[in-house]
Amino acid sequence: MKNWTLAELQDLYHSPLLELVFKAASVHREHHNPREVQISTLLSIKTGGCPEDCAYCPQAARYHTDVEKNDLMTVNQVETAAKRAKALGSSRLCMGAAWRNVKDNEEFDHVIELVKTVNKLDMEVCATLGMLSEHQAKRLADAGLYAYNHNLDTSEEYYKEIISTRGYEDRLKTLDNVRKADLTVCSGGIIGMGEVVDDRLKMLLTLSNLDPRPESVPINALVAVDGTPLEDQTPVSIWEMIRMVAVTRIVMPTSVVRLSAGRTSMSIEGQALCFLAGAGSIFAGDKLLTTPNPDVFQDLEMFDLLGLTPTEPFAKHEQPQIKEEEVASNGETERWSRPGHKIEANIAYTRKGQEQRRQQLEEKEG
Ligand code: SAM
Ligand code: DTB
Ligand code: SF4
Numbered sequence: 576m577k578n579w580t581l582a583e584l585q586d587l588y589h590s591p592l593l594e595l596v597f598k599a600a601s602v603h604r605e606h607h608n609p610r611e612v613q614i615s616t617l618l619s620i621k622t623g624g625c626p627e628d629c630a631y632c633p634q635a636a637r638y639h640t641d642v643e644k645n646d647l648m649t650v651n652q653v654e655t656a657a658k659r660a661k662a663l664g665s666s667r668l669c670m671g672a673a674w675r676n677v678k679d680n681e682e683f684d685h686v687i688e689l690v691k692t693v694n695k696l697d698m699e700v701c702a703t704l705g706m707l708s709e710h711q712a713k714r715l716a717d718a719g720l721y722a723y724n725h726n727l728d729t730s731e732e733y734y735k736e737i738i739s740t741r742g743y744e745d746r747l748k749t750l751d752n753v754r755k756a757d758l759t760v761c762s763g764g765i766i767g768m769g770e771v772v773d774d775r776l777k778m779l780l781t782l783s784n785l786d787p788r789p790e791s792v793p794i795n796a797l798v799a800v801d802g803t804p805l806e807d808q809t810p811v812s813i814w815e816m817i818r819m820v821a822v823t824r825i826v827m828p829t830s831v832v833r834l835s836a837g838r839t840s841m842s843i844e845g846q847a848l849c850f851l852a853g854a855g856s857i858f859a860g861d862k863l864l865t866t867p868n869p870d871v872f873q874d875l876e877m878f879d880l881l882g883l884t885p886t887e888p889f890a891k892h893e894q895p896q897i898k899e900e901e902v903a904s905n906g907e908t909e910r911w912s913r914p915g916h917k918i919e920a921n922i923a924y925t926r927k928g929q930e931q932r933r934q935q936l937e938e939k940e941g
Pocket of ligand 2: 617633669671703724726763764793794795798835836862863864865866867
């Protein structure tokens with residue numbers, strides 16, 4: 576496994592755009608079928624009311640957004656949504672819960688049932704439920720989960736500007752727990768939160784140094800939601816998205832790069848360049864978790880136009896078998912951190928603050 580350096584990633588990111596795209600497209604063709612793009616559907620099985628303070632997130636209870644808090648979805652509701660997603664070409668269903676971490680309680684037992692239900696529909700089942708222990712990850716694996724999504728979101732340095740209720744090391748520990756349970760790892764981040772390019776590249780460096788690397792790397796453009804601290808962020812340009820997808824593709828050649836949040840403001844031409852640069856998956860459906868997404872039929876038209884076909888389920892790994900559970904809880908609890916730095920005091924949310932940070936970094940780098 577090649578160990579990339581920050582300097583190499585900087586060279587790639589800042590190289591002439593068409594050369595970068597050409598290079599990424601060549602790497603993509605060596606490891607993936609460029610005519611296939613996986614369609615994955617997101618389903619928010621437990622929405623809103625989250626105790627965390629992720630500055631980008633409309634589901635954090637402390638921000639005043641229009642998101643309504645909902646209880647866990649029933650097996651029936653999830654099965655209906657999964658069948659619909661499958662009929663529209665999705666081979667993966669990703670179930671999201673607005674939790675800080677998984678708890679050993681009836682709600683988790685219910686999620687185990689949801690995972691089994693979707694596995695039986697012969698779809699790849701993914702979940703994103705916050706931090707979790709190795710035992711909890713093992714329970715999900717035994718229920719037939721295929722992948723666990725847990726994003727690093729940005730660099731370790733910039734993370735402190737975005738979240739105060741947990742640390743970067745908690746994220747890495749969860750990824751390690753997921754790996755120990757033999758689940759596939761889905762981990763990526765968000766661009767457009769006021770970070771500098773090096774923050775994006777440092778995040779990619781951390782992901783590319785995981786051994787094994789994540790099988791799936793979502794790249795999200797921030798959806799700036801009214802009521803969150805990042806509501807006034809300037810949207811990232813499509814060129815930044817293309818560069819980010821391309822660099823991700825080159826540094827983690829066998830991973831699936833997911834063109835994730837932010838597609839409502841991207842043209843078909845822009846998305847086509849992302850696919851050329853190595854994006855191998857999209858999230859489809861009228862909604863992501865809580866925010867809008869392009870119309871699914873328009874996405875299918877885009878596939879026709881570009882000559883793309885949806886990837887079949889289990890193209891990369893076998894379908895996990897549902898196993899008998901041994902014990903629901905092993906009595907152990909993980910100790911997650913609570914760094915508690917003041918998110919309100921962050922300079923990141925003002926343009927002046929971002930300019931100051933850019934200057935500080937430039938001075939540091941001489
Ligand atoms: N609570 C769990 C957690 O934080 O891991 C799972 C759900 S959380 C909503 C999943 C991911 O959605 C986050 O890690 C973040 O990358 C992404 N996300 C949340 N809000 C977003 C936004 N406004 N724009 C782009 N991505 C966002
Ligand atoms: C990921 O990286 N992006 C998805 C999925 N993994 C869980 C979530 C995007 C959420 C966008 C904001 C919302 O719709 O609430
Ligand atoms: Fe949103 Fe997840 Fe953060 Fe909760 S932990 S505020 S759901 S991103």
